[in-house]
């Protein structure tokens with residue numbers, strides 16, 4: 001096994017370890033009772049993870065009174081390799097007191113260029129979901145990603161990158177403290193719900209993140225490729241609207 005594979009396995013081990021350290025996932029079908037699920041195995045690729053060479057040392061979690069303080073904390077972040085290829089850090093934007101917060105995966109090319117979350121084609125679709133579908137104003141919700149910098153070529157986030165970046169999002173969620181979180185796509189939903197289940201199984205099953213209700217759904221970029229899945233997302237958004245009104 002070469003060094004690169006070993007490094008990748010070690011990073012994945014640290015990521016899965018960090019997920020489990022956040023607590024057992026709480027997932028329930030829509031409309032059902034929320035049950036504490038048993039910790040899940042990470043699948044066949046998890047076998048070598050028992051030999052994780054290093055433990056995750058939690059980053060100190062200072063109190064941040066507002067989003068500006070979190071942005072200052074991020075600074076000109078160099079904590080992961082994405083710092084070397086990004087144009088802009090994409091902090092996320094919207095109402096700092098939003099009742100509804102969307103969490104995506106990572107900035108794309110348009111977002112990297114403008115320094116704003118969800119401004120490309122997928123972002124336009126998300127705007128349509130919010131404004132035409134849910135009849136809300138985009139500026140009244142908050143939209144952010146797990147990663148604040150664009151992975152080159154829009155590749156998937158690496159576990160180490162999520163490990164380095166997720167404390168920023170965690171503090172954003174803590175500060176905004178929305179009533180409902182909507183996870184957009186696999187990486188966001190898995191992180192919010194602390195599970196490695198595939199998005200096809202997670203979608204539409206309510207969970208919680210630090211006591212906040214979470215609706216996992218498909219990423220708008222997936223909807224652009226699979227328009228027939230829009231009806232599933234609409235079903236999820238109807239549940240979210242009910243929760244917001246409750």
Ligand code: SF4
Pocket residue numbers: 074077078079080081082083089147148149161164165
């Ligand atoms: S992705 Fe996050 S951790 Fe990595 S450089 Fe950007 S802000 Fe820092």
